[in-house]
Amino acid sequence: MDYKISIIGAGSWGSALARIVSDNGYQVLIYDINEDTVNEINTYHTNKSKLPNGTLNENVKATSNLKEAVAFGDIILLVVPTKVIRSVLEEVNKVITSKKIFVNASKGIEPQTFKRVSEITYEVIDNQYIESFVALTGPSHAEEVILQLLTVVAAASTNMEHAKLIQKIFSNQQYFRVYALDDLIGAELGGSLKNIIALASGIIDGLGYGDNAKAALVTRGLVEMSKLAVALGAKEQTLFGLTGLGDLVVTCFSEHSRNFQAGRKIAQGKDLNKTLSEMSMVVEGARSCEAAYVASKKYNVETPIIDAVYDIIYKQNHPQDVIKRLMKRSLKVE
Numbered sequence: 507m508d509y510k511i512s513i514i515g516a517g518s519w520g521s522a523l524a525r526i527v528s529d530n531g532y533q534v535l536i537y538d539i540n541e542d543t544v545n546e547i548n549t550y551h552t553n554k555s556k557l558p559n560g561t562l563n564e565n566v567k568a569t570s571n572l573k574e575a576v577a578f579g580d581i582i583l584l585v586v587p588t589k590v591i592r593s594v595l596e597e598v599n600k601v602i603t604s605k606k607i608f609v610n611a612s613k614g615i616e617p618q619t620f621k622r623v624s625e626i627t628y629e630v631i632d633n634q635y636i637e638s639f640v641a642l643t644g645p646s647h648a649e650e651v652i653l654q655l656l657t658v659v660a661a662a663s664t665n666m667e668h669a670k671l672i673q674k675i676f677s678n679q680q681y682f683r684v685y686a687l688d689d690l691i692g693a694e695l696g697g698s699l700k701n702i703i704a705l706a707s708g709i710i711d712g713l714g715y716g717d718n719a720k721a722a723l724v725t726r727g728l729v730e731m732s733k734l735a736v737a738l739g740a741k742e743q744t745l746f747g748l749t750g751l752g753d754l755v756v757t758c759f760s761e762h763s764r765n766f767q768a769g770r771k772i773a774q775g776k777d778l779n780k781t782l783s784e785m786s787m788v789v790e791g792a793r794s795c796e797a798a799y800v801a802s803k804k805y806n807v808e809t810p811i812i813d814a815v816y817d818i819i820y821k822q823n824h825p826q827d828v829i830k831r832l833m834k835r836s837l838k839v840e
């Protein structure tokens with residue numbers, strides 16, 4: 507079957523994903539509320555404010571009409587910031603009239619409910635219209651993908667047939683390779699929790715600590731991510747794969763990471779809300795931190811790094827004091 511793909515969200519990641527599937531020969535319609543973005547894509551085949559370098563293929567069309575976008579695709583690819591995902595799905599539910607495969611490429615957890623995007627999708631969309639749900643996630647910066655630089659991610663679903671379908675549609679032999687995975691919970695949580703550790707990575711970078719501190723942060727951060735994810739139903743090994751460790755590494759060490767950049771600004775004394783509003787692109791780690799903090803208490807999982815980030819961004823604790831406190835914790839066996 508010749509699948510058509512509707513992409514909901516023409517930000518940096520939605521545009522980069524449009525590049526991949528159109529390079530792979532699939533028809534794509536991309537939807538966004540921002541009319542300027544839609545017009546720029548249709549007229550110039552670029553999205554300069556989000557991706558100054560790189561272009562979209564000329565056959566990628568954009569629309570600000572959600573009904574048209576939803577009707578177009580057999581696959582609905584969600585790529586809006588997770589803070590609007592529930593409201594966007596509510597709008598989708600009003601106009602959907604046939605069964606679709608839902609694929610999510612956004613990374614975050616809902617703070618009040620600790621729900622993953624798959625759970626929100628099944629809650630909001632009339633289930634007769636959901637063929638299945640697949641998470642497409644892993645170490646991937648849009649700025650590199652739009653330039654066709656080699657990238658490897660995973661497609662995770664409880665339905666392996668559809669994980670493999672998405673793997674096939676997105677993979678090409680030039681620059682984008684997708685692994686298939688059956689642990690949806692682990693993949694969704696890995697992609698969301700790593701953004702909290704990325705904020706911490708930016709904070710220690712902004713405070714002037716070096717590679718030793720960062721290596722320790724990534725290692726102990728991964729332990730926290732996996733303990734919390736396992737408590738919530740993930741398979742431990744998933745957290746050590748592309749969607750966990752892989753994504754954690756790229757986001758903690760890359761200048762492209764908005765979470766890393768936001769952490770660095772917070773360490774330099776900037777207010778969280780000011781920092782987030784100054785950044786032109788979404789910073790998911792702050793919301794995921796709020797969610798993970800509450801969940802860690804509920805499920806009784808010890809998460810000192812997540813707690814530290816929470817204290818810095820939500821209780822305005824000074825980063826240096828929080829680090830001193832972490833260093834004073836009782837000595838442990840690794």
Ligand SMILES: NC(=O)c1ccc[n+]([C@@H]2O[C@H](COP(=O)([O-])OP(=O)(O)OC[C@H]3O[C@@H](n4cnc5c(N)ncnc54)[C@H](O)[C@@H]3O)[C@@H](O)[C@H]2O)c1
Nearest residue numbers: 515516517518519520538539540585612613647648787788
């Ligand atoms: N940028 C990356 O490299 C990258 C990689 C992997 C995953 N992600 C994830 O993808 C998601 C989107 O990130 P991004 O970097 O593309 O964000 P972005 O800030 O570049 O773009 C978000 C887009 O969503 C649109 N939007 C906002 N509200 C909307 C609504 N109600 N309806 C329709 N469109 C709406 C905005 O107009 C904008 O075009 C995030 O969860 C992020 O973590 C990003």
